[in-house]
Amino acid sequence: MSTPSRIFRTRRPLLLTRIRPWICQSCLIRAQRSHTRAVGSLSSDTPPTPPVDPGVKSHSSLSKGVNRNWEVTVGLEIHAQLNAPQKLFSYAATSFNALPNSRVAPFDAGTPGIQPKLNIPTIVPAIRAAVALDCRINRRSAFDRKHYFYKDQPNGYQITQFYHPFASDGRLVLNELDGLATSETVEVGIKQVQMEQDTAKSVFQPSTSPDVPARTLVDLNRAGSALVEIITTPSLKSSKHAAACLRKIQGILRASGAAVDGMEKGGVRCDVNVSIQEKGLPGLGRRVEIKNLNSIKAVQESIKAEIRRQVAVRESGGEIEGETRGWDALKGESKKLRRKEGEVDYRYMPDAELPPLIIDESLVGHIKSTLPPLPDQIISELMSEPFALTLKDARTMVDLDDGARVSYYKSIYDDISNRPDAHSSSKHLGKLIGNWTLHELGGRLASNFIAWEDNPVTPIQMADLLFHLQSGLITAANAKQVLEVLIESRDSNAAVGDVIAEHDLATQAISGEDTELIRLANGIVAQYPDKAAQIRSGKKPNLKNFFIGNLMRATGGKIDVQVCKQIIEKIFSD
Template sequence: MSTSSRILRSRRPMLLTRTRPWICQSCLIRAQKLYTTAAETPLSPSDTPPTLRLEELKKGHDSSSGSVNQKWEVTVGLEIHAQLNAPQKLFSYLDAATSFNAPPNSRVAPFDAGTPGIQPKLNIPTIVPAIRAAVALECRINRRSAFDRKHYFYKDQPNGYQITQFYHPFASDGRLVLNELDGLAVSETVQVGIKQVQMEQDTAKSVFQPSTSPDVPARTLVDLNRAGSALVEIITTPSLKSSKHAAACLRKIQGILKASGAAVDGMEKGGVRCDVNVSIQKIGVPGLGRRVEIKNLNSIKAVQESIEAEIRRQVAVRESGGEIEGETRGWDALKGESKKLRRKEGEVDYRYMPDAELPPLIIDESLVAHIKSTLPPLPDDIISELMSEPFALTLKDARTMVDLDDGARVGYYKAVYNDISTRLGAQPSPKHLGKLIGNWTLHELGGRLASNFIAWADNPITTVQLADLLFHLQGGLITAANAKQVLDVLIESENPKAVVQDVIAKHDLATQATSEEDAELISLANEIVGQYPDKAAQIRSGKRPNLKNLFIGNLMKATGGKVDVQICRQVIEKIFSE
């Protein structure tokens, strides 16, 4: 028996009944109720956290901050669907390669196309990234989980049902904490419960083609390449207080999925989709209001805007004497409004039934322990590390470093820091070395790459080159202005192995050895001051002391950037102090 087979064991349950196509609807409803009673378990008190009381603004509504009206409280929950980092589909063991960029319908497995007679077979490696996601979200991994069939008929679902884990998910009872690391106020903390994490199949992709002429009508085409791909659905408890918190929660979960290796692509590439559930209730009335779901949101901006619009819509309906209908709505980003798609389906509508072809999934504790011990650092851990010694980055820079390019800049930044620290040897690292490297990694280098339309993955500056340049800069061997010139030369150079010292020498950019007592430098400074007598008078009168920066900049420019800025500053200060 293979290692994976020992770790993930399946046992076929005793099947009491099997759904047949000729069973009447009333029989299905009775069977559904029996299955629901047996499958559902009581929720813990943490699953129904208190909702937020909203404060009234003098004018209009501000649902992004949680302020709508003194009469109402709002509750928001998220359902996040993420494509797992798995090379094969979930239940198609053969011909099951996952691909999202291949020509339409070129990667279609028989089961996922609804081919008659083909049975599902669990592709065991797809379980591993799913467990990574659940562990990173601090969920309890359930030793036994099972698969259900969720029946509905749509063109993107060839089998007429979706295999999911609605009643017996493989993970549940997780948690997430939102705080200042996620953009909230310093004193603000939001506890978000993760009700469950379940595995399920993805659907096919519908591609709408508008009419191009009277003879060619509009049509919708279906690409089955995505059908059957492995997903995790992450369901939060209704614990979010506003659209701002929902956006922060979604952003954080995306970061966790990427950092843990559970998912590769985020919302910007279609790898993550989100449904939001929004309800309002009068303050003081127990329970939650009628829930409305907005489906298939594909960006954090869409999530935030759709929640704000839905809160405003529900408040308007209730305040005009109407009642909120339980329904599923779609979001129109261009119009900034949602539209009704259908009434909200219940569990009976989907006719959930245990999948008769798939045995329960038994997850061995040794696998969970191994994944926990090998889980890479998560975004919060990395941000905290970058903000602490020896790096000492600001919260803004640390967050930016982690968010950009899937965190690729963090490794680059650390490599540069370690290189310079090694060159310093026994010397203590300069106090602001971490901030200096962070500024050049994010702003100087990052800004130049962006302005030249160069992706970070194609960054031509090696860590050795940047470390060499900043070693010269922090040692006073080159000024900041000339260091920027060197960086420009390196980016434009066709030689990827260009040496920083050679560039400095070739362009005569080395710092000129001098001091604030240098007669030639003082003479040059006096000449520059004499060119602006009015501004010099304003400085001497104390009206505009900040104008000294003008003279410091002009002095540095006149020296070709070869004199250290502190020397130039001292010379100008001395002239105006006399």
């Protein structure tokens, strides 16, 4: 790969340093003329009128079929923290868990006279994200200032890429791999991907006594962290599609190595733009933006509520007012934050202290050639031979725990399949490991409130356990007991064979001709004459499983299930 100085060449155009006296007015004029092209804008030219707002929770006459006469349009603006060790324009380290205000450089705190300096390594994960979203990487991009005054923005402006983003014109396709119906396909356009600074974190502290007023504390650790903002076109038509799109983009960011964490850890936040228009009419309705949603559920619920609210307003004879709203997840409703007249409110202007960014094609080519498999590719791989998982299990495997279960699953499969005495077919083995990874192990960890990252059962231990199971050396019931012992002991060095021997859980080598086992089975059948009669009459043949289960329990789970099945079948065939 070329050295960073050759890959990223920056130039400082003379004009940016010589026209400062009139650059503000010039950019305001540009913003005024182009506000209809604003990022994610869904607004129409209809002037706003006082809205009839019956509240988010109100239901119109179309509450059961709210989209019947209305065309719903949704766009997403997704903000993801990049996988970078330092902030975008300062030397301070990025951190989620450091002590408040311990990761702050002078520029992050808005210290007068301190100029921003681009950290080149932050560009690499940003390009990974854009390439994974099938975007065009623009050779030349530039930074702008987005002006607003709030306690979480010390400089009074945010550096972003409004006019000239580094990537644009991407796309992704939603289909059955994303939870849609088999015949359903939705193509989502990615309008642009831009780099920008994160804001500080505001922590509200309510009043605890009359002498201690409520206050808001500001933690600058997050201020200036490198983000990408991913802006979709208004091509989503429902809350379900929006949730699927957000989930897919999160998976792509994680798999490509672009993002730090998902929404559950605060690494991804989302704004949604929602509008409705009567079906059959051209254009889009006036958009309403809902800010700072921090979960996929919040995105889905807020869109549903906003659709209901807008339909109720329109059916009452009112007009939708372009505005920004906030979402209260506890109340399940949104509230108006401010009127939205257009992006010109932010007074966008080019940042005169930052030169344009020139991205060399050699870097883009290298990132494309080394991009890891993306979620759709991983799901397809897990559904194919040799793993042969179902679509549901493959999707779950990829979605859970930032994909950590996929590598765990593959490690177990490779271990068992490479043993010379492994005799299960690859298809059976893949499904067996999938079931135990997702359900048996996953369920026990969840019931014990153990996060996957703290999973005490190593891939080697799980491979040994499942090898004993598929070789018939232990029954499924007793294998579950061994798993519980491994979880409770939290001993990563414990040998599965030793646990089986210590607790006397090994399968006993007994055939279906064993007289003592047959006598035990006949005794169990005699205890339930009504059920036995239903089997013999042919009314409920599946009740045989009831007797098989009882026979296994009576033997302490040490007899192979096939042997128990053979004996029960023989009793009812005589």
